[in-house]
Amino acid sequence: MDGNYIIGIDLGTTNSVVAYKKRGSDSAIELFQILQLTKEGHVEERKSLPSFLYIPGEHDLNKKQIALPWNKNMGYCSGELARKQGNKVPGRMISSAKSWLSHQQVDREEKLLPFQGEEELEKISPVEASTRYLSHIKESWDHQFRKEKNAAFVDQEIYLTVPASFDAVARELTVKAAKAAGIEATLLEEPQSAFYAWLYREGENWRNKLQVGDVVLVVDVGGGTSDFCLVAVEEQDGNLELNRIAVGNHILLGGDNIDLALAHLISAKLPKAKLDPWQSLSLWYSCCEAKEALFSDPTLKKANVAILGRSSSLIGGTLKAKLTREELENVAKNGFFPEVDIHNFSVQKHKVGLMQMGLPYATEPAITKHIAEFLQQNSNNQELIRPTAVLFNGGVFKADVLQQQVTSVINSWLPDAQVKTLNSHDLDTSVAIGAVYYGTTKHGEGIRIRGGVARSYYLGIETAMPAIPGVPPPLRGLCVIPSGMEEGSESDVPGTELGLMIGEPVEFPFFSSNTRKEDLIGDDVDDLETLQSSSPLETTLSVKEGVKKGEMVPVKLHSKVTEVGTLEISCRTTDNKHSWDLQFNVRKHDQ
Incomplete structure (x- = not known):
């Protein structure tokens, strides 16, 4: 990129924030003031863009009232006016598009928003809604920086944050939404980004706040989601090193x-x-x-x-x-933050077989129970993993009483030790600020958190066995991307050769796990109950030179974690002459 700036975007469930910094300078990270409509026909700069879209009706807001400096012919509005107008006419407002991106039970590229909106309304997909937010940010930036050379938004170095709990499909759809807005962005996990913001604010003083052996629990509760991760402080060649060691599940609760x-x-x-x-x-x-x-x-x-x-x-x-x-x-x-007995608690799950379609909200409202479950899932030998510090993020924790309550609950689980609370800066904006700081680490500044991909990923492979009427061959999970595989790395999947038919569609069940950290690439998992189901991978092996339709071709699997943070898995002939990429099927997926 030849642009002037490093940009961080927190594309939030309820609010989106943008931060930036001049590349190669000692200047501070700043918040971008996003131009938006705050009332009919009136544009103001705000530090955040409410993540709402409003589609006016025939006798609603007119073109003049929703015109923007860069587009006088808008068919919708976004931001503060969209939220206010949606408060009056909810059936024409789109919200929570980010949460819909991770919803496996729907086609996330289908026009379904606003969900249960007015009948005559022309709906859009969750991907398109995300594209519109990003387009608004891009156009606002270009309007405000239009006189500066090399400042076009698409030419800048851009980092876009996603929940750590987003699976591979949700990440790919986020990248797709960005590309549809003309933006090439690298993904970064939100809890990590919040930690980067803390490192930025502390400077070199962070080394006085943490020491080798510390484990920091990041509790990020936003408008629509709760996200957790653990960062360990380790030593490498005499230097302190940070390593992300665990992430939580995707919880629609906030x-x-x-x-x-x-x-x-x-x-x-x-x-x-x-x-x-x-x-x-x-x-x-x-x-x-x-x-x-x-x-x-x-x-x-x-x-x-x-x-x-x-x-x-x-x-x-x-x-x-x-x-x-x-x-x-x-x-x-x-x-939402009650006292919890770490040795005797349960997280309420869905109990009924039939549920109204919509977002898969968490049934259990107690966030402290979800924190307890997260710590237990990532503990070894029945001994609870022991965080020594906690970092809060998200607007919910503007209330000191809630920070104090969570700290008190965690301390009750650790009777012989007390966690220290790291000073949280900029609870609403830290994710965007941290994304910019992460960008600077790519240029050799600051300290970078290691960890690679947060989950292990598996393809479902049919086990070879004699045919039995009415009994499908059992599936085994083949690890194709292990937890911790670094961005920008790739590998053949060892020990596996598959026979695929040219010209015929093939589909692989796809699974993930955020707890099986010991599995290596090529390892088999017989018990699929330990894995989380995701959208399947599919392809049709097209006819290529040297192969014919209907021919059975031996292939091996090859996996890659891109620099952007998405996954690529392909089938390659054993002589490496031909390759076919597997694509996620993002249509409605029944778990």
């Missing part, structure tokens, strides 16, 4: 869930009028605004909650109530 719980609380205070679905959603968003107001101003004792009435009999046409700080802290602390 600040939005707190907002919904508050909405249930507030609804009991409203006049005895049944809320329709439109008003219920509006109440949810109003509770979010009240929560953010109380968390961002510790002096406030209460905040207003209001939704428009739907009946002329309602005085003033508006329903109003108050959310007190005591109520907020009680719901958040006792409902």
Whole structure:
């Protein structure tokens, strides 16, 4: 890249943030002020872009009201105005596109958003929604830097963050969304990025805060997801080294869930009028605004909650109530961060066979239980892995009481030791800032966290056995990418030769694990119950020179982790003359 800047993008579930730094300079990392509509026809700079899209109706916002400096003919709006207008007309607003990207039970390239939106609305896919957010960021940057040479957004060195729990398909779709916006970006895990932001703020002083043997638990609770990772402090050739040793599962649980719980609380205070679905959603968003107001101003004792009435009999046409700080802290602390006995707890799972389609939200609301489960899953020989420090990230932890509560719960699991809380900087913006810092480590500055890919990946291979009527051949899992495989590395998968038919489609079940860290490339796993199912890999071996349709060709597998952070797996003939890439089937996948 010949551009002037390193750029970090936190494409968040509820808010997106961009940070940047001049390449090759000692300048500080800055936040990019994103131009966006904040009300009809009015554009302002904001440090974040709310991750909402709004598609106006025929008698709704007009073209002039949603025009942007770089596009006077917009068919939708994004950011603050989209969130505000969606509060009034929820059926025309798109939200949580990032969460839909990781939803295996739907075709993530199908036009399905806004989910359960108005019937006549022309819908878009989760990938397209993500592309629109990124396009807005790109266009805003280009408008503001239009007079600077070599400052075009697409020419910069760009790092795009994703949850550590995103699987290979969700990562690939994120890259696809970026490319559709004209952006070439390298992926970075969000909890790692938050840790990089802490390293940036601490400078060389971090070495006085951590020592060899320390294990840092990063707890990242955003608007829609909870993400955990463990970073170990090790020694290499006399120098301190950081190594990411574990990541959690993808958990759709975060600040939005707190907002919904508050909405249930507030609804009991409203006049005895049944809320329709439109008003219920509006109440949810109003509770979010009240929560953010109380968390961002510790002096406030209460905040207003209001939704428009739907009946002329309602005085003033508006329903109003108050959310007190005591109520907020009680719901958040006792409902989502309760005390947990590490030796006797259970994480609630889905119990019914039939569920309404939608996002696969976590059934268990207690985030502290998910933290306990994460630590237990990554412990050896029944001995709990013992974090010595905790780093918080995400807007939820603006409330000191919640940081104190989580620290207290973790300390109760470690009676002979107390975790230290690392000073969290910029809870809303640290992921974007950390992504820029990571970019500087690529140029030899700072310290880089090692770890490679966070999961091991496996192809499902049929076991050779005599045919038995009604009994399908059993599957075994073949490790094609082991946990820790570094970006930019590739390898043949040893010990496997497959016979594939030219011209015929072939599909491989695909699995992953974030706990089987000892498996090596080429290892077999007989018990598939220990693996997580993902979207399958497929290809059709096209006819190439020297091979004919219908011919059985012996192939071997080859795997690669790209510099961008995506996976590539291919079938290669044993003489290495021909190769066919396997592609993820992102259509609806039934686990």
